[in-house]
Every structure is written in C-alpha cells, then in structure tokens.
Amino acid sequence: xxxxxxxxxxxxxxxxxxxxxxxxxxxxxxxxxxxxxxxxxxxxxxxxxxxxxxxxxxxxxxxxxxxxxxxxxxxxxxxxxxxxxxxxxxxxxxxxxxxxxxxxxxxxxxxxxxxxxxxxxxxxxxxxxxxxxxxxxxxxxxxxxxxxxxxxxxxxxxxxxxxxxxxxxxxxxxxxxxxxxxxxxxxxxxxxxxxxxxxxxxxxxxxxxxxxxxxxxxxxxxxxxxxxxxxxxxxx
Amino acid sequence: xxxxxxxxxxxxxxxxxxxxxxxxxxxxxxxxxxxxxxxxxxxxxxxxxxxxxxxxxxxxxxxxxxxxxxxxxxxxxxxxxxxxxxxxxxxxxxxxxxxxxxxxxxxxxxxxxxxxxxxxxxxxxxxxxxxxxxxxxxxxxxxxxxxxxxxxxxxxxxxxxxxxxxxxxxxxxxxxxxxxxxxxxxxxxxxxxxxxxxxxxxxxxxxxxxxxxxxxx
Numbered sequence: 368x369x370x371x372x373x374x375x376x377x378x379x380x381x382x383x384x385x386x387x388x389x390x391x392x393x394x395x396x397x398x399x400x401x402x403x404x405x406x407x408x409x410x411x412x413x414x415x416x417x418x419x420x421x422x423x424x425x426x427x428x429x430x431x432x433x434x435x436x437x438x439x440x441x442x443x444x445x446x447x448x449x450x451x452x453x454x455x456x457x458x459x460x461x462x463x464x465x466x467x468x469x470x471x472x473x474x475x476x477x478x479x480x481x482x483x484x485x486x487x488x489x490x491x492x493x494x495x496x497x498x499x500x501x502x503x504x505x506x507x508x509x510x511x512x513x514x515x516x517x518x519x520x521x522x523x524x525x526x527x528x529x530x531x532x533x534x535x536x537x538x539x540x541x542x543x544x545x546x547x548x549x550x551x552x553x554x555x556x557x558x559x560x561x562x563x564x565x566x567x568x569x570x571x572x573x574x575x576x577x578x579x580x581x582x583x584x585x586x587x588x589x590x591x592x593x594x595x596x597x598x599x600x601x602x603x
Numbered sequence: 604x605x606x607x608x609x610x611x612x613x614x615x616x617x618x619x620x621x622x623x624x625x626x627x628x629x630x631x632x633x634x635x636x637x638x639x640x641x642x643x644x645x646x647x648x649x650x651x652x653x654x655x656x657x658x659x660x661x662x663x664x665x666x667x668x669x670x671x672x673x674x675x676x677x678x679x680x681x682x683x684x685x686x687x688x689x690x691x692x693x694x695x696x697x698x699x700x701x702x703x704x705x706x707x708x709x710x711x712x713x714x715x716x717x718x719x720x721x722x723x724x725x726x727x728x729x730x731x732x733x734x735x736x737x738x739x740x741x742x743x744x745x746x747x748x749x750x751x752x753x754x755x756x757x758x759x760x761x762x763x764x765x766x767x768x769x770x771x772x773x774x775x776x777x778x779x780x781x782x783x784x785x786x787x788x789x790x791x792x793x794x795x796x797x798x799x800x801x802x803x804x805x806x807x808x809x810x811x812x813x814x815x816x817x818x819x820x
Contacts, residue, residue, distance in 0.1 A: 471693030471736030494770035541669035
C-alpha cells in the first residue's frame with residue numbers, strides 16, 4: 368500500500384543533509400511551510416542552498432533558518448521586505464551569498480528543472496545587469512538569454528489538503544511556487560492542513576499529482592507568519 | 604500651475620485602458636488606477652503571485668493571509684477569478700497574454716529604456732521581483748511616475764544611468780505634468796496637464812520634448 372504520510376514534521380525532514388539544496392515554497396507568508404522550516408532548524412542541517420522568492424520576515428520561518436546561519440546561499444528574486452532584517456545583516460557581513468534571479472525566470476528555471484529541461488532561452492533581463500556574462504542568442508531578430516533549470520535535493524511546500532498518494536490542493540495565492548517546486552525536488556515534502564482519505568480529492572481539481580510528492584505530514588493549525596512577526600515571536 | 608495629483612495621474616491613465624483589458628499594476632502609484640475605472644469598462648487585474656481577477660483590499664484585519672497581491676498586501680478575488688502557480692503566471696506575462704502593465708520608474712530614456720529596480724548603490728541589497736519579466740513580455744508598458752525626483756532631477760532622460768530593467772520597452776509615460784509617448788524620434792508630448800506650459804515641462808525633462816502633433820489624439 369502506498370502511504371506517503373509521515374507522523375511529524377521532524378520525521379519528514381530528518382534526512383536533510385549538510386550542503387543540501389532546498390526549495391521552500393511561498394511568496395511572502397502565503398504558502399510558507401513554516402512548521403517544516405522550524406523542524407529543519409531543530410534538525411540542524413547547515414550550509415544549505417535555499418531557493419525561495421524572498422528571504423522571510425521577522426525571526427520566524429525562513430528568516431529564522433537564515434538567522435540560525437544554516438543557509439550559505441540564497442537563490443531568490445526579492446530579498447527585501449518590510450520586516451526583513453535578518454538577511455540584510457548577514458548579506459552585508461558577507462555570511463550569505465545571493466543569486467538574484469528575475470521572478471519569472473526563477474519560476475521557469477524551477478519548472479524546467481522539474482520537467483527534464485536543462486536550459487532555455489528567455490527574453491527577460493536581456494540588456495540588463497542580470498544578463499551579464501550569460502550566453503545570448505537571437506531568434507526572429509530578438510535577443511534571448513540562456514538560463515539553466517533548477518532542481519533540489521528537497522522541496523518543502525504547504526498545501527491545504529493532501530492524501531496518502533501525495534495529491535495536493537492549495538489555498539488561494541498560497542499555491543505560488545509549490546506545484547513547480549514539487550516537480551523539481553527529489554524529495555518533496557508537503558505539510559497539509561488536512562490529510563484526507565483517498566478519493567476525497569476530486570481528480571479533476573487536483574493541482575499537484577502525487578507522483579511529484581514523496582512525504583505528507585498533517586499540520587492541522589499552521590502558524591501564520593505575520594501573526595508571529597507582529598507578536599515579536601522568534602524561533603527557536 | 605496645477606500639476607496632477609497622484610490620484611489625477613492614475614485617473615488620466617485609466618481613461619486610456621480599453622474595455623476588457625488584462626492589466627498588471629505595479630506597486631505604488633500604479634495601484635491607484637483601480638480607483639478610476641471609467642464607467643462602462645471592465646478591466647481584469649493580474650497579480651503575478653498567482654491571481655487573475657484581483658479585487659480590492661478587504662476591510663482592515665479581515666481577509667486571508669494567503670490571498671495577497673504582489674506587494675504582499677491582502678486582497679480579494681472577484682467572481683470569475685482564477686488562481687495559478689508561478690510558472691503559469693509568468694507564461695501569461697512572457698507569453699504576451701497580458702494587454703497592459705503599469706509600472707513606476709526611477710528613469711525612462713528617450714528610446715524607452717526603463718530603470719526601476721535598483722539605483723546601483725554599492726551597499727544596497729539588489730531585489731528585482733517580476734519587473735524584468737513584465738517589461739519583456741507584456742504587450743503595452745505604461746509608466747506612471749512623478750516627472751522629477753524628490754530632488755527635482757528629471758526622471759525622463761537622454762540615457763538611463765541606473766541599471767536597466769529592460770531596453771526600449773516603454774510605450775507611454777504619464778506624469779504629474781504631461782502624457783508623453785516614446786517614439787523613434789524620442790519623447791513625443793501627447794498632452795500637458797491643465798495649466799502646465801510646454802517650456803516648464805521641457806526644463807524638467809532630460810532630453811528634447813517634441814511638441815504636440817496636430818494629428819495626434
């Protein structure tokens with residue numbers, strides 16, 4: 368019997384190793400798998416390369432992982448937010464590297480990586496500093512920039528509902544990077560608010576088919592990042 | 604002298620958006636456009652984090668923290684809205700499916716180069732978001748910005764000195780002082796804000812401004 372369910376967030380992230388590349392879903396707080404990130408902080412893996420659109424806020428979730436100095440390199444499009452102080456400090460002191468990628472290029476690199484496409488040409492960033500030293504090629508009299516697909520050892524994502532086969536549906540704009548990160552992660556771990564019986568999710572409306580998911584853990588009441596930040600919470 | 608207010612700038616721009624357009628609005632002044640949809644027209648707003656059919660922000664302290672816009676503020680979804688993942692969202696953008704994007708600017712050059720993501724300051728943390736994808740893919744790019752910086756320097760320039768977001772991508776600029784098209788001949792004045800004189804605008808523009816063409820609308 369296929370059952371991808373695991374008992375706890377700790378168990379779900381137990382084998383993340385030092386130096387791993389980890390995709391973490393979310394755009395700002397929407398879709399951030401905060402319990403999985405906190406479990407990863409407890410677990411202790413370090414020297415991680417993290418792929419996320421942002422760098423977290425306050426001192427919880429992704430920002431807490433960065434604050435704990437577990438992340439040596441960030442690949443993201445927008446490492447600034449109103450409540451983001453952790454990343455700037457480490458960036459300025461040279462303790463964390465940044466690869467800045469336009470948001471749509473980041474998404475397409477992840478989609479490509481998960482789809483067996485090693486590289487692709489995009490019009491985005493042509494003629495800008497973010498295309499510097501990159502291979503360019505002209506198609507139909509327009510210049511395009513070569514970008515490479517991204518894969519990861521682990522992908523941590525948040526869903527609304529999932530089943531034991533790993534099928535997932537999401538909540539509103541929390542979907543953002545999760546479906547493509549699920550495709551690009553060798554081990555994709557989903558925290559879902561509801562783990563439901565097989566057959567309860569309508570096959571017509573499943574967003575991430577279970578083949579892209581390796582582990583599912585139920586987190587019934589996930590923390591809300593902005594609430595934690597407003598309360599001045601820190602993790603651990 | 605009555606330079607347009609931010610609201611009036613947004614209202615003026617909204618007049619030029621055709622009924623039924625799919626529109627992406629950048630953060631800041633562009634967001635004001637939603638307040639001034641002309642009577643009888645319907646625009647569908649795209650927010651690149653994964654929503655078509657974005658509605659206004661909900662009442663204070665209500666809404667869903669997982670229903671947000673690209674500025675990470677809570678919004679609503681209108682009847683007929685759809686959610687999608689990031690690769691689909693940027694396929695809409697890069698694939699030329701959106702009709703119009705309205706963006707702010709640090710600088711716009713006379714050939715339509717846009718700089719709006721970085722001042723190039725050495726100690727600043729670079730952050731780009733979706734701006735480069737939007738200018739590369741959306742059919743029409745309008746810039747909505749003050750004519751000059753807070754220090755009074757022109758934002759409309761001969762050549763951008765800040766790092767570019769895209770080359771030759773801007774179609775039209777709406778400022779507090781004027782509406783200006785980018786043409787092969789440079790900055791083409793389309794209209795002056797009420798009570799504003801040509802010379803006043805030219806003095807505040809970093810490249811020659813072509814007078815209003817009689818055949819222009």
